[in-house]
Structure formats: C-alpha cells, structure tokens
Amino acid sequence: MKFKVALFIIIILILAPVTIHANHHISSIEKLDQISDEALRMVKSSRYEDAKKLLEYFSNEFFTYTMENDVFSIDEKRIVTIAQNEAIEAMGDGSMNHDERINRVTKFRLAIDAITSSNQPLWTQMEDPMMTVLGGMKEAALQGENEQFHAHLNSFLSLYEVIYPSIKIDAPIQRVQNIDARINFIDEYRAKILSDDKSRQEIEVLEADLKALFDDMSEDEADPSLWWVIITTGSIIIVTLSYVGWRKYKGEKERERAKKRM
Template sequence: MKFRILSVLFIFILLLPNLTNAESTDNWAKLDELSGQALLMVKQERYEEAKQLLQQFSNDFLLNFRNGTFSMDELRVITVTHNSALEAVTSTSNNYDERLTKVTQFRLVVDAISSEHQPLWTEMEDSIMTTFSVMKQHVLEDGNSQSYQHQLNIFLKKFDIIHPSIQVDLPSSQIQKMDSHIHFLDSYRNEGLKKSTRIQQMEQMELDLKELFDKMTEDEADPSLIWVMISTGSVIILTLSYVGWRKYKGDKQKKLPKRDTEE
C-alpha cells in the first residue's frame, strides 16, 4: 500500500512541471485572444474598445506572470509594442494606418511568444518577398528610379511590422544581419551606387530573408518535449508494471495456503 502511494506521489512530482506549464499556457492563450480582439476592434475603427482590451491585457499580464517567466528581451519587446499600440489607439493624431500598424505589431509579438512553429508573422512572407522582388526588378531595369524608391518604402513598412516579432523568435546574430541589410538600403537609397553594388547587396539580403522565414516554418517537434514525454511515459509504464507484478505475486501467495489445506 505504501509503495502504491509513493508511486502515485512520484508520478505527480514528475508531471507537476507540465501541469504548471499548462496553466501558464492557458493564461497566455487568454492574453493572445485579447490581443487578437484588440486588432479586430482597430480594423473596425472601434478605438475605445481596442483601448479597453489593451488595458485589460496589461492588467492580466501583471496578474498572471511574474519575473522569470520571460526573458529580458521578451519583456522589453512586449512592453514596447504594447505601449506603442495603446498610444496609437489613444492619440487622436494617429490615422487608421498608423493605428493598424502598431496594434498589428503587438498582436504578432504576443503570438510569436506562444507559437513554437509557424507564428502569424510568417504569413507575411509572400507579401514581403513579392515587394522585395518588385523592388529588385526596378533596380535591374532602370537603377535608382522613383519606382524603386516607392517599393523600398513599402518594403520597409512591411518589414517594420514583423521586426519586433523576429526579435522574439530569432537569434541576435540573424537580427543584426537583417538590420545591417535594412540600414544599407535606407541609408544609400539616394546615393549614386553602382547598379552591380546595389544588386549584390540585394541578392544577399534576399537569401537571408528566405532563410529567416524558412527557419520558422520548419515543422519539427521540440526534442526536449519528446524526451520529457518518453521519460515520463517510461516511468509510468514501469511503475504500473511493478504494481501489477506485486499484486499478482500477492494474489498467488494467498492461494497457496488454501491448496495445502485441501491436500
């Protein structure tokens, strides 16, 4: 009997971290839903309701999550994008596009933190890569034209929307590489660079952009999660098997005196 109690207790201890993680995941799912509702309100131009949802997010976030749950970088990105989104829907000086951009940034960050694979920001891949291809084509055809400048502005705006999210999902080395590309395009947009120099930079940037999206769309299971599942499952199976063997042995021993009496 004592062994069974200890076995159940041991299994509970093993599963306790997973139960805690499940509770944390459930709380974050509610916050994720709030960010999605806030974005929907902005799309419908219901800014006061969007403001209330963002304020509720802040209150619930402080209530449910303590220091140590997130890294310093994640906390910084959450805080910055949330403040920007709240300011955007509150200030009357912001137009619809500005509000939509800031709240979308925040929405994508919240999703990026909870999504292991294929976060929402990766859905902008086709749009971003298409704009980049059009921009590159303008350079190939007529160099530093007004059309190129226009497409560059569109590209920079689109990439700015996902930039906070990639800070959450990607290593700093990859972020620095992309920031370097962006800085080059923006800083030398009006410089009389050779077409070959600009194209060479853009071709490398195109490869790095594809790598950025490909890295997040790989649908692979987390090796650490698989190990936890295997370990926990093995312990449970072994424990139950041992309990069953002890029960079988005990039942067998109970029958032995009865046979001796009959003989």
C-alpha cells in the first residue's frame, strides 16, 4: 500500500509541470488572440490611440511568447510582425480614413486568428463578400462595362489584401503563388481582359481556384462571437471599397488625361 501511494505521488509530481505548462501555453495563445480582437474593437469605435497602445503591447507579448515557445515558423512570425506594424502605422496616420484603418487592423486580426486557431480560420468566412465582388468583376468584363470592371477589380484587390497574410499562413506556398500569378495577370493586363475572350477566362480560373481554397479550408464552423468581424469587414468591402475602387479608377484616368495635356 505504501508503495502504491509513493508511486502515485511520484506520477503526480512528474505530470504536474507538464499540466501547468500546457495550461500556460493555452492561456498565452488565447491572450494573443484576445489582444488582437480587442484592438479591432477599439478601432471600430475610433479609439485609435488606445488601439495603438494595445498593438504595441501585443508586440511585446508576442516577442516574449515566441522567445519562450518554438511554436511558430519564421514565416509566420514575419507575416504577423508585418501586419502588426502596418496596423500600428495606420493608428498614427491622421490622413488615413476610418474604413482603411479598420481594414489594416482586420488584416492583423485575421492573421493572428490564422496562427492561433485550431479550427476553421476566421478569414475563410470572407468567402461570400470576396466571391460577390469577383462575380461582379466577371459580369462587368463579359458585358464590356469598362468602368464597372475597374471598380470591381480594385475592390477585389482591396479585399484580397486584407486576407492575404492569413492565406499565406494557412495555404500551401505553391497554391498561394498560383493564385497570386492569376491576380497579378488580371490586374496588369486589364485592357486585354476586357477585349480578349481567352484572357478573360483567367477570371473564371481564378474564381475556381479561390472557391476550391475556401472549400478546403472551411470544414468547421467559425466562432459565433467573431461573426461581427465578418459582418463589419464584409460591409466595408461591398459598400466602401466599391466606392474607393471607383474613386481610384477615376483618379488614374484624371492623371492620364493630365499627362496627355502636358
């Protein structure tokens, strides 16, 4: 009996540090995720200075955590650091509008979710707004609606930029590169896409590639508490970015006309 008691105590002593370490690991991961979520909430409420301080606090916490735990790859650390730096920069840029600041911090928020989530990453829930904008771009190209095509394409590029860090974290590098190549081709050869049927097929191939990517990553349900992020970002993309894309296109046309008059 004494031997069994002694053995039981020894097992407890051996397993206790492991259990404590595991709980510390979980709480640290959750803390990083919660900080990023709270930063986005602050930006949504226009509390830019508070959000900046919280993002800087995240930087210290993330550095400490990665120094103590070898759980993230070098690429993951680099992607998160870049997204975080862009978010901090946006908080201090007085010329940047509210919607663009939300986009910057949303990009950071989604990247953190991508490296900390064990289930379906939050960025996959952006499928509907992204495919809606892409569908509008395809329809405009088919109908030869030049201005609408440029506006939808610029909106699509803005949305893709928001989820791009998360895609690089979760998707195989070759798959990301293939999607990048198609998007770059469509962006660079806009006039050709509008005038050439064969080139226009690149939009359909891109649509299929993105659909397959979302389907492969969307096996579980997203955390219901994070749906407000999806709704907020989706509305920005569908409404605000469409206007921003249109304004960007008109600005480019004005610059081209100005150059011709010189």
